[in-house]
Amino acid sequence: MKSSRASATRNATVLAWQVAVGTGVLAAWQTLVTLGILDTFFVSRPSEIAKRLSTWVISGTLWGHLATTLEESVLGLIVGAALGISVGFGFARSPMVARVLDPYIKMLNAVPRVVLAPLFLLWFGLGIWSKVALAVTLVFFVMFFNTYQGVRDADRVLIDNARMLGASERQLVRHVLIPSALTWIFSSLQTSLGFAMVGAVVGEYLGSTRGLGYVISQAEGTFDTTGVFAGMTVLGLVVVIVSAGVSRLERWLLRWKA
Amino acid sequence: MTALELESVSKRFDTPDGGSYRALEHVSLSVPAGAFVAIVGPSGCGKSTLLNVAAGLLTPSAGNVRVDGEALSGLNRRATYMFQQDALLPWKNVRENVALGLVFAGSAAAERNARADEWLARVGLSAFATHYPSQLSGGMRKRVAMAQNWIIDRPMLLMDEPFSALDVHTRQRMETELLTLWESTAEATHSLPDRSSGSAEGAKAGAPRLKKTVVFVTHDLEEAIALADEVVVLSAGPASHIVARHPVTLDRPRDLFELRTSAAFVDLYRSLWAVLRDEVIKSQRHA
Numbered sequence: 344m345k346s347s348r349a350s351a352t353r354n355a356t357v358l359a360w361q362v363a364v365g366t367g368v369l370a371a372w373q374t375l376v377t378l379g380i381l382d383t384f385f386v387s388r389p390s391e392i393a394k395r396l397s398t399w400v401i402s403g404t405l406w407g408h409l410a411t412t413l414e415e416s417v418l419g420l421i422v423g424a425a426l427g428i429s430v431g432f433g434f435a436r437s438p439m440v441a442r443v444l445d446p447y448i449k450m451l452n453a454v455p456r457v458v459l460a461p462l463f464l465l466w467f468g469l470g471i472w473s474k475v476a477l478a479v480t481l482v483f484f485v486m487f488f489n490t491y492q493g494v495r496d497a498d499r500v501l502i503d504n505a506r507m508l509g510a511s512e513r514q515l516v517r518h519v520l521i522p523s524a525l526t527w528i529f530s531s532l533q534t535s536l537g538f539a540m541v542g543a544v545v546g547e548y549l550g551s552t553r554g555l556g557y558v559i560s561q562a563e564g565t566f567d568t569t570g571v572f573a574g575m576t577v578l579g580l581v582v583v584i585v586s587a588g589v590s591r592l593e594r595w596l597l598r599w600k601a
Numbered sequence: 602m603t604a605l606e607l608e609s610v611s612k613r614f615d616t617p618d619g620g621s622y623r624a625l626e627h628v629s630l631s632v633p634a635g636a637f638v639a640i641v642g643p644s645g646c647g648k649s650t651l652l653n654v655a656a657g658l659l660t661p662s663a664g665n666v667r668v669d670g671e672a673l674s675g676l677n678r679r680a681t682y683m684f685q686q687d688a689l690l691p692w693k694n695v696r697e698n699v700a701l702g703l704v705f706a707g708s709a710a711a712e713r714n715a716r717a718d719e720w721l722a723r724v725g726l727s728a729f730a731t732h733y734p735s736q737l738s739g740g741m742r743k744r745v746a747m748a749q750n751w752i753i754d755r756p757m758l759l760m761d762e763p764f765s766a767l768d769v770h771t772r773q774r775m776e777t778e779l780l781t782l783w784e785s786t787a788e789a790t791h792s793l794p795d796r797s798s799g800s801a802e803g804a805k806a807g808a809p810r811l812k813k814t815v816v817f818v819t820h821d822l823e824e825a826i827a828l829a830d831e832v833v834v835l836s837a838g839p840a841s842h843i844v845a846r847h848p849v850t851l852d853r854p855r856d857l858f859e860l861r862t863s864a865a866f867v868d869l870y871r872s873l874w875a876v877l878r879d880e881v882i883k884s885q886r887h888a
Contacts, residue, residue, distance in 0.1 A: 504688035
């Protein structure tokens with residue numbers, strides 16, 4: 344009991360500091376612009392960004408774009424994770440395949456994703472799927488490497504013990520390998536989430552008619568820095584909220600950890 | 602009847618520099634059904650390798666392994682194995698861990714929970730059924746591992762220094778509990794009607810039951826003498842082989858808290874230590 348109260352106080356302190364840091368940066372920014380040290384043309388100013396955000400919220404233009412970006416990110420995350428986890432598993436369970444395909448995986452991972460965007464536009468069109476594809480190429484590798492590592496990292500003794508207790512190959516995967524890789528998969532989920540949004544937004548930025556990336560690129564096209572910063576703010580807030588949700592899920596799924 | 606027979610078993614491992622390391626060299630050993638055999642030797646002498654070969658986790662480079670008279674291929678399905686390290690699944694609670702072997706055998710949830718609870722009561726952990734392994738002490742985790750091994754009721758139990766990580770008092774308690782469980786096996790199996798964990802036991806269900814055959818690996822000679830019917834001494838590695846076998850004729854049931862100071866125990870210890878000491882010295886020269 345006592346320790347949980349102590350950690351509650353500590354959490355409150357952390358939160359207070361987080362608010363303080365944010366407020367401090369915004370206040371400094373606002374002041375520097377007001378004093379004329381920074382030029383609003385280049386960096387806009389917090390009060391105007393806030394005004395723009397509230398206009399977007401009130402007029403409702405924000406929601407459609409946000410929904411599009413989220414849809415693409417979530418689809419990218421799901422498809423990328425599913426592919427990454429299954430291929431990671433396959434590699435970890437068949438070392439021969441892993442050795443043969445290893446250089447190809449490295450080559451593919453080295454391709455800058457921005458280069459792929461025009462290709463995906465060509466293949467999948469201007470709609471959401473070209474963005475989903477871009478998100479998948481980012482999420483896949485993170486999930487793949489972590490799953491591969493997680494499965495290979497599984498404790499030999501746990502595996503031997505389960506086999507001696509009569510586990511079949513499938514039971515071994517289900518009761519030992521997946522749970523043991525889960526820690527790795529989860530830590531990569533946080534990273535993947537950010538990557539999925541990066542993929543979606545970059546895709547939108549390079550060619551689309553909807554989404555936050557589109558909003559930002561439109562604003563940039565008219566030297567509207569306020570619009571650019573407002574778009575970035577929305578992105579940042581969404582990532583913070585969603586990853587808090589993922590953290591909760593992670594804590595629940597990994598509750599067996601001391 | 603011979604439960605486990607190793608016939609001139611050798612095991613080599615490839616080393617990273619392209620050579621090979623001879624862990625075991627021509628080890629022949631037969632363990633009668635229902636016997637408690639302890640294998641002692643200096644560290645690094647291939648005791649665990651020997652046990653892994655008996656478990657089917659490793660295949661010998663040469664020689665034969667027979668279990669109940671049949672050549673062993675693949676895993677030894679008549680044995681369970683208690684590891685030196687913690688082998689409980691950290692993401693399953695105590696009850697789920699105890700029932701693990703029953704899950705693998707496909708028993709229904711209600712039945713396996715009932716049997717797991719029965720075993721938790723036997724090892725005195727009923728109150729901890731929904732705890733996770735990380736919330737238990739080292740001794741408690743060993744009790745869970747014992748229950749996990751005994752619940753699937755195979756005729757052979759392989760143990761690889763199971764208590765070596767425990768403090769000396771907890772260790773003595775666990776040794777006592779192990780002997781109590783082992784000596785009560787015959788009655789225990791009758792009170793647990795359904796043994797659905799494999800055809801090997803099913804075939805023998807009608808026959809009068811012997812105690813489990815136990816092969817217990819340890820580096821601690823005291824522990825070996827205190828527990829076993831026979832102590833086997835392995836030489837220092839590489840190329841370990843059996844240098845001595847000595848029956849332990851101490852009466853059972855044994856009081857482990859008194860036993861170690863009795864004259865018979867001390868005599869046995871002295872004569873076995875005379876053999877083991879040389880091997881320990883050799884092993885330290887290599888290290």
